[in-house]
Amino acid sequence: MNSIIVRDDGFHEDELSEAVFTSLETLKTGVEVPVYLHLENDEDPACLPLYFCWLRLIRIPFPDFADGRGFSLASAIRRLGYQGCLRARGHLIADQYRQARQSGFDEVEIGKGLAARQPERQWLVQLANNPGSYQDRLFGKRPVPAAPKSGHLRPELSPSSAGMPTV
Amino acid sequence: MYNYSEFDETFVRARVAEFRGQVERRISGALTEEEFKPLRLKNGLYLQLHAYMLRVAIPYGTLNSRQMRQLAMIADRWDKGYGHFTTRQNVQFNWPGLGDVPDILDALADVSMHAIQTSGNCIRNVTADHFAGAASDECEDPRPTAELLRQWSTDHPEFQYLPRKFKIAVTGSRADRAVTRAHDIGLRLITSEEEETGYQVLVGGGLGRTPMIAKIIRPFLPRQHLLPYIEAILRVYNLSGRRDNKYKARIKILVHETGLDELRSRIEAEFERRLADFAGVDQGVVAAIEEAFAAPAFVARPNNRHLDRLDADSNYREWVRTSLARHKRPDYGIVTVSLKRVGGTPGDATSVQMTALADLAEKYSHDELRVSHEQNIILPHVSRADIPAVYDGLRAAGLASANVGLISDIIACPGMDYCALATARSIPVAQDIARRFDELGLEKEIGPMKIKISGCINACGHHHVGHIGILGLDRAGVENYQITLGGDATDKAAIGRRAGPGFSAEALLPALERLVDRYLVERQDGSESFIDCYRRVGEAPFKSALYPGATQRRTRFRRRKRA
Amino acid sequence: MPRKFTPKIITSNHLLRGDTIYLSPSGKWVDRFRQARVFTDETEATQALAAIDRQRNIHVGAYLADASVSKDGVPQPAHFREQFRDTGPSNYFHGKQAEV
Ligand code: SF4
Numbered sequence: 001m002n003s004i005i006v007r008d009d010g011f012h013e014d015e016l017s018e019a020v021f022t023s024l025e026t027l028k029t030g031v032e033v034p035v036y037l038h039l040e041n042d043e044d045p046a047c048l049p050l051y052f053c054w055l056r057l058i059r060i061p062f063p064d065f066a067d068g069r070g071f072s073l074a075s076a077i078r079r080l081g082y083q084g085c086l087r088a089r090g091h092l093i094a095d096q097y098r099q100a101r102q103s104g105f106d107e108v109e110i111g112k113g114l115a116a117r118q119p120e121r122q123w124l125v126q127l128a129n130n131p132g133s134y135q136d137r138l139f140g141k142r143p144v145p146a147a148p149k150s151g152h153l154r155p156e157l158s159p160s161s162a163g164m165p166t167v
Numbered sequence: 168m169y170n171y172s173e174f175d176e177t178f179v180r181a182r183v184a185e186f187r188g189q190v191e192r193r194i195s196g197a198l199t200e201e202e203f204k205p206l207r208l209k210n211g212l213y214l215q216l217h218a219y220m221l222r223v224a225i226p227y228g229t230l231n232s233r234q235m236r237q238l239a240m241i242a243d244r245w246d247k248g249y250g251h252f253t254t255r256q257n258v259q260f261n262w263p264g265l266g267d268v269p270d271i272l273d274a275l276a277d278v279s280m281h282a283i284q285t286s287g288n289c290i291r292n293v294t295a296d297h298f299a300g301a302a303s304d305e306c307e308d309p310r311p312t313a314e315l316l317r318q319w320s321t322d323h324p325e326f327q328y329l330p331r332k333f334k335i336a337v338t339g340s341r342a343d344r345a346v347t348r349a350h351d352i353g354l355r356l357i358t359s360e361e362e363e364t365g366y367q368v369l370v371g372g373g374l375g376r377t378p379m380i381a382k383i384i385r386p387f388l389p390r391q392h393l394l395p396y397i398e399a400i401l402r403v404y405n406l407s408g409r410r411d412n413k414y415k416a417r418i419k420i421l422v423h424e425t426g427l428d429e430l431r432s433r434i435e436a437e438f439e440r441r442l443a444d445f446a447g448v449d450q451g452v453v454a455a456i457e458e459a460f461a462a463p464a465f466v467a468r469p470n471n472r473h474l475d476r477l478d479a480d481s482n483y484r485e486w487v488r489t490s491l492a493r494h495k496r497p498d499y500g501i502v503t504v505s506l507k508r509v510g511g512t513p514g515d516a517t518s519v520q521m522t523a524l525a526d527l528a529e530k531y532s533h534d535e536l537r538v539s540h541e542q543n544i545i546l547p548h549v550s551r552a553d554i555p556a557v558y559d560g561l562r563a564a565g566l567a568s569a570n571v572g573l574i575s576d577i578i579a580c581p582g583m584d585y586c587a588l589a590t591a592r593s594i595p596v597a598q599d600i601a602r603r604f605d606e607l608g609l610e611k612e613i614g615p616m617k618i619k620i621s622g623c624i625n626a627c628g629h630h631h632v633g634h635i636g637i638l639g640l641d642r643a644g645v646e647n648y649q650i651t652l653g654g655d656a657t658d659k660a661a662i663g664r665r666a667g668p669g670f671s672a673e674a675l676l677p678a679l680e681r682l683v684d685r686y687l688v689e690r691q692d693g694s695e696s697f698i699d700c701y702r703r704v705g706e707a708p709f710k711s712a713l714y715p716g717a718t719q720r721r722t723r724f725r726r727r728k729r730a
Numbered sequence: 731m732p733r734k735f736t737p738k739i740i741t742s743n744h745l746l747r748g749d750t751i752y753l754s755p756s757g758k759w760v761d762r763f764r765q766a767r768v769f770t771d772e773t774e775a776t777q778a779l780a781a782i783d784r785q786r787n788i789h790v791g792a793y794l795a796d797a798s799v800s801k802d803g804v805p806q807p808a809h810f811r812e813q814f815r816d817t818g819p820s821n822y823f824h825g826k827q828a829e830v
Contacts, residue, residue: 042406067328068326068327068328069405069410071324071325071326071327071405072325072402073406075325076402076406079441079444095189098324099322099324099325100324102324103324117196117197118197122192125188129181129185131178132174132177133322134178134318134319135319135324137318137449137452138315138318138319138448138449139449140446140449193745193787194745194787196786196787199786200786214743214748214790214791215748216811217748217749217824217826218747218749218825247824261819261824263748264747265746265748512821512822584814584819585819589811592820594821595820595821641811644809644810
């Protein structure tokens with residue numbers, strides 16, 4: 001177990017440490033059971049709505065905390081209508097947690113080393129000190145419902161309830 | 168003037184508190200320097216050659232007397248008694264200590280100011296025409312647009328870690344005083360044939376290592392679609408801009424490599440998607456912004472004192488000729504205050520001068536000041552009746568240099584006197600040029616002239632768009648200066664062409680003198696400016712003035728061949 | 731023949747003050763270039779740099795800078811950039827030059 005999952009209620013062990021992730025390419029060839037998708041940060045999410053009902057979770061990597069593609073990708077996926085769990089994985093720092101949440105991520109997967117240097121408190125304070133955002137003020141709150149807590153853990157999650165595209 | 172709403176106030180204070188925490192965590196080691204750096208940059212804090220430097224935003228270049236006084240207070244309390252006004256409508260303090268910065272940011276918040284996103288790979292301080300709301304050729308005040316963009320871009324969760332920095336400029340006038348064509352996005356308020364106001368959207372301009380003039384990506388964008396469209400541009404850029412090479416990461420390279428048409432269709436597709444869930448911008452916010460920029464209560468007054476003084480005082484006449492621009496009201500004027508005292512540092516003002524400017528603005532300019540990208544200060548709304556009083560006030564503060572638009576009104580970046588990225592100094596070069604042409608007494612004779620100096624290829628001194636551009640380089644451990652000719656920052660925007668090999672610091676001034684002498688010989692009459700003359704006769708005579716030996720050699724060679 | 735190694739000093743900026751600092755022969759951070767320890771051996775210089783890189787909450791961005799060394803062993807900046815860092819800006823009497 002090398003990862004920590006950061007959620008709004010704090011640090012968690014990674015329940016998916018043993019899970020097998022599917023690539024976009026494999027997804028496109030067709031799958032038979034709901035899968036965990038690993039989407040590279042240079043892949044085009046436009047085709048995803050076709051497969052939303054087969055996705056238990058989408059994971060987007062952050063190779064470096066200064067590479068912000070994942071934020072736009074998360075936002076684009078939410079706009080495409082995805083309501084399931086979105087996970088950011090890799091080098092994100094505590095100071096980016098609010099941005100990750102506001103862009104559409106539900107949780108962040110970080111290494112244990114980073115978790116030791118930037119303990120839980122430093123992540124949670126990001127939400128506690130949230131003054132609200134200019135974007136919400138200008139556009140109204142975005143109609144993106146937060147994913148059900150640990151939604152991807154419910155194995156009985158049926159394709160029909162996993163959130164069909166709304167647009 | 169836009170004053171902070173309750174939300175702005177809460178937001179900025181929270182941001183200061185957050186940065187205070189980040190500084191503490193950096194000191195404790197919870198944040199590494201690599202991690203801290205982008206966070207401090209997003210709050211305007213650089214580490215330069217001799218000290219930290221704090222860059223404070225002056226959104227769209229507008230500030231009031233209270234804000235200017237606070238800048239003076241900060242300069243005295245936490246710095247060395249002066250501030251440096253930059254080409255991007257920011258002000259920089261060159262000597263703060265890391266521990267003091269959160270307090271400085273709180274002091275800024277006290278007067279509705281901040282340093283948010285003045286650096287880093289995010290959307291930077293949005294700039295605008297410094298004559299906004301006052302210019303006689305204006306179709307509409309660009310500042311409500313700029314303020315809307317400021318709010319939208321501030322802490323935008325998606326666009327804090329872009330491939331590279333991103334600069335937006337807005338103008339509402341035909342004469343482009345905001346250099347919109349040298350920005351990542353340039354916005355020009357225009358009126359369509361149907362009499363509807365909207366924007367012409369330009370994209371992919373920029374100076375730096377690969378200078379490019381922006382191209383029109385949308386000839387007309389309806390006003391209400393501004394934010395979704397800009398968001399679409401930014402999303403496409405964030406996802407597909409290059410991240411493998413810092414020098415190829417700006418959107419201008421994406422435009423260049425992708426092609427304007429292809430990029431346009433990607434942006435339009437993203438824009439369509441965005442429109443699907445776009446219900447318009449909150450009208451309460453928009454109304455509050457518009458109201459904040461309503462024109463001040465102008466008062467018609469007789470201007471005999473101004474006219475009498477014009478007759479009686481030749482120094483005053485000279486100053487009026489260079490410093491006074493036409494206001495949209497004939498009984499008002501726009502005063503440009505030169506921060507280019509001969510021998511001084513371009514763009515610097517002492518705390519005493521800042522206070523004097525604040526007092527004059529409060530008394531005579533409806534409490535408004537502007538910062539221009541040319542590193543001067545503007546008093547935008549001065550009744551002609553008060554111009555003599557303003558002049559006297561400026562003279563008392565050492566701010567009445569009658570050189571706006573002339574050869575000593577030089578744009579110069581901080582260069583190697585301060586900047587960690589510099590390859591050579593630029594301030595002493597500007598000082599030498601100003602002093603020399605002042606000694607020669609030629610300044611007035613030479614007329615309109617834009618010299619712009621950068622201390623490295625990043626081009627903060629806009630050298631590419633100077634009539635004469637100077638770029639400081641390091642040639643084998645010695646400062647060396649390259650000259651470009653024919654650049655233009657206005658609506659006729661052009662990138663200057665490199666004249667030839669660079670000059671040593673000692674050879675630079677004589678070379679410039681030869682160049683200017685040649686112009687005085689070549690021009691048709693006193694009314695033909697340097698840039699007009701250059702455009703008419705081409706670069707050849709100026710090149711031969713710069714490199715007399717080289718031309719001789721070449722001619723001799725040609726003669727020999729002919730013989 | 732091994733390539734000649736230009737003598738080096740180690741310099742950085744102080745985390746809190748931001749000003750230029752130099753590593754002295756006694757291993758302390760000092761204010762002026764001329765007080766810096768001179769490295770004439772490349773391996774020794776890089777090792778020393780790696781060692782002080784661990785004191786990350788004292789200074790920011792240490793590096794090796796070329797020095798020219800006078801007969802009595804006092805190092806001077808070899809490049810004009812280091813010269814300016816050691817003295818201060820040329821437009822005002824500020825920075826190190828103004829400190830007694
Ligand atoms: S042009 Fe270069 S030297 Fe001048 S301020 Fe910009 S980065 Fe520094």
